[in-house]
Amino acid sequence: MSHPRCDETIAWTALGGHYEAHGRELDLREAFARDAGRAAAFSLQAPEIFADLSKNLWDDSTRRLLVELAEGVHLAERRDAMFAGEPINTTEGRPVLHTALRAPRGAGPFSDEVHEVLDRLLAFAERVRDTATSGITDIVNIGIGGSDLGPQMAVPALDAFAHPGLRLHFVSNVDGHDIAPVLRRLNPATTLFIIASKTFTTQETMANAGVARAWFLANGGTDTRKHFVGVTTNLKAAAEFGITETFGFWDWVGGRYSLWSAIGLPLAIAIGADHFRAFLAGAHAMDQHFAQAPLRENLPVQLGLLDVWYRNFHHFSSRSVAPYHQGLKRFPAYLQQLEMESNGKRVDSEGRALRLGTSPVVWGEPGTNGQHAYFQMLHQGTDVIPVEFIAVKTPTHEHADLHTKALANCLAQSQALMLGKTAAEAATESAPTASATLDRTVLSRHRSFPGNRPSTTLVLDALTPRALGALIALYEHRVFTSAAVWGINAFDQWGVELGKALCNQLLPRFASGDLSGLDGSTAALLQRLRA
Numbered sequence: 251m252s253h254p255r256c257d258e259t260i261a262w263t264a265l266g267g268h269y270e271a272h273g274r275e276l277d278l279r280e281a282f283a284r285d286a287g288r289a290a291a292f293s294l295q296a297p298e299i300f301a302d303l304s305k306n307l308w309d310d311s312t313r314r315l316l317v318e319l320a321e322g323v324h325l326a327e328r329r330d331a332m333f334a335g336e337p338i339n340t341t342e343g344r345p346v347l348h349t350a351l352r353a354p355r356g357a358g359p360f361s362d363e364v365h366e367v368l369d370r371l372l373a374f375a376e377r378v379r380d381t382a383t384s385g386i387t388d389i390v391n392i393g394i395g396g397s398d399l400g401p402q403m404a405v406p407a408l409d410a411f412a413h414p415g416l417r418l419h420f421v422s423n424v425d426g427h428d429i430a431p432v433l434r435r436l437n438p439a440t441t442l443f444i445i446a447s448k449t450f451t452t453q454e455t456m457a458n459a460g461v462a463r464a465w466f467l468a469n470g471g472t473d474t475r476k477h478f479v480g481v482t483t484n485l486k487a488a489a490e491f492g493i494t495e496t497f498g499f500w501d502w503v504g505g506r507y508s509l510w511s512a513i514g515l516p517l518a519i520a521i522g523a524d525h526f527r528a529f530l531a532g533a534h535a536m537d538q539h540f541a542q543a544p545l546r547e548n549l550p551v552q553l554g555l556l557d558v559w560y561r562n563f564h565h566f567s568s569r570s571v572a573p574y575h576q577g578l579k580r581f582p583a584y585l586q587q588l589e590m591e592s593n594g595k596r597v598d599s600e601g602r603a604l605r606l607g608t609s610p611v612v613w614g615e616p617g618t619n620g621q622h623a624y625f626q627m628l629h630q631g632t633d634v635i636p637v638e639f640i641a642v643k644t645p646t647h648e649h650a651d652l653h654t655k656a657l658a659n660c661l662a663q664s665q666a667l668m669l670g671k672t673a674a675e676a677a678t679e680s681a682p683t684a685s686a687t688l689d690r691t692v693l694s695r696h697r698s699f700p701g702n703r704p705s706t707t708l709v710l711d712a713l714t715p716r717a718l719g720a721l722i723a724l725y726e727h728r729v730f731t732s733a734a735v736w737g738i739n740a741f742d743q744w745g746v747e748l749g750k751a752l753c754n755q756l757l758p759r760f761a762s763g764d765l766s767g768l769d770g771s772t773a774a775l776l777q778r779l780r781a
């Protein structure tokens with residue numbers, strides 16, 4: 251079914267006019283001064299997550315027009331088609347059903363298959379966790395992209411729930427400096443390798459899996475069947491590698507949406523079956539919110555629409571994510587694949603070139619570390635970059651004072667971005683390190699902040715398995731929302747293929763030295779690297 255293009259809707263034109271008339275000039279400080287109810291009016295509660303959207307550059311008309319835009323591009327129909335298993339990944343002719351992986355038993359498409367693998371996976375995870383019997387102390391996940399970033403992000407996030415006697419390691423890079431230091435510290439007899447690859451053909455993963463197997467056998471490992479398991483849709487290739495214990499998933503699970511499938515095995519081993527089920531349940535709760543809440547009260551929809559507003563009307567090309575929880579240190583990297591691999595597209599689903607911006611650059615670091623690195627640019631740089639703060643109310647450690655300091659920093663940053671400081675205010679303050687000879691007016695210009703810089707604050711009560719599940723699903727559906735508005739297929743990734751193909755052509759040239767037909771730069775670099 252074809253849907254209207256966003257830039258041909260009435261709402262798109264209206265948003266353009268609204269931006270010129272009001273949007274560009276909206277001043278957050280004035281908006282809060284004028285409307286005592288602004289914080290409440292622009293806040294939303296979704297499962298496990300409260301969102302304060304009030305420090306964003308929008309007003310009620312913007313929000314109304316954005317909802318009209320969502321209606322104009324048939325967002326609800328597109329969403330329902332995904333949940334119903336229609337082949338919305340048109341270039342690969344596949345449905346997109348990561349939501350089925352977290353639906354309760356008996357609900358959602360493919361329920362029998364999903365729960366058969368899930369039960370087997372969790373039973374296996376529990377056997378590994380019984381360390382007295384399994385003898386396992388270290389688990390190495392070998393995978394890349396969606397077969398790595400999810401578990402690598404979620405395991406530290408849920409460290410407070412993790413088995414204390416198990417160490418989880420993640421190897422992804424084909425650069426041997428990734429696997430070498432991991433293997434150096436391991437004992438084959440107490441190590442379990444998980445070879446995680448949807449296709450079981452990815453160069454990096456296959457190369458590292460081969461290195462791991464050779465190391466295992468060369469260092470006294472005896473039974474590869476007990477120490478290597480596979481997670482893949484390609485059961486045949488896993489068997490050819492010599493793996494007998496394999497957990498399958500399906501081609502309707504995109505790599506970057508696969509943490510909920512058997513790809514979650516490292517997380518299941520770390521936190522156990524009950525917590526893993528809670529993680530799935532949190533995501534399912536967010537699925538239901540996305541499927542059922544009115545568009546205006548639907549948090550993933552509102553975030554996705556704000557992304558469109560910023561990308562296409564304000565022309566902001568990047569968004570920064572600042573989780574004020576060290577456990578979420580890999581969350582920005584996870585989001586980079588989720589959002590940029592999904593929405594980094596230049597044609598719409600029908601192959602027509604887009605005349606508008608799509609995925610922003612998504613980046614960030616946990617607070618407070620980012621404050622001492624790049625926040626200077628967020629406050630005083632020439633580009634406006636919306637920031638997303640993630641605050642967690644209750645810590646899972648006993649250092650209450652540290653936690654209060656982290657939260658105070660989080661609030662202070664969003665406040666500073668919005669309030670700024672005028673040159674006149676700066677002139678009244680003393681600055682201990684300021685030059686004594688520099689003109690005070692000039693100095694105050696350096697020390698002033700424009701302010702009016704937008705941010706969103708997401709608040710979780712605690713970073714539990716359920717809350718993490720809901721948080722990730724929130725981002726998945728938000729990416730779906732902006733993709734639906736732009737009319738792009740968020741579920742393919744052809745852009746990764748060219749580099750892979752060229753790499754395969756270059757690889758033999760390192761042995762042969764053949765430079766024929768190469769461009770001058772590549773030829774010279776290859777020669778230098780061979781030498």
Ligand SMILES: O=P(O)(O)OC[C@H]1O[C@](O)(CO)[C@@H](O)[C@@H]1O
Pocket residue numbers: 394395396397446447448449450451452455505506591743746
């Ligand atoms: O799980 P696989 O098949 O090894 O693929 C790994 C990753 O490679 C990609 O295809 C491209 O980077 C990702 O989409 C995917 O998550």
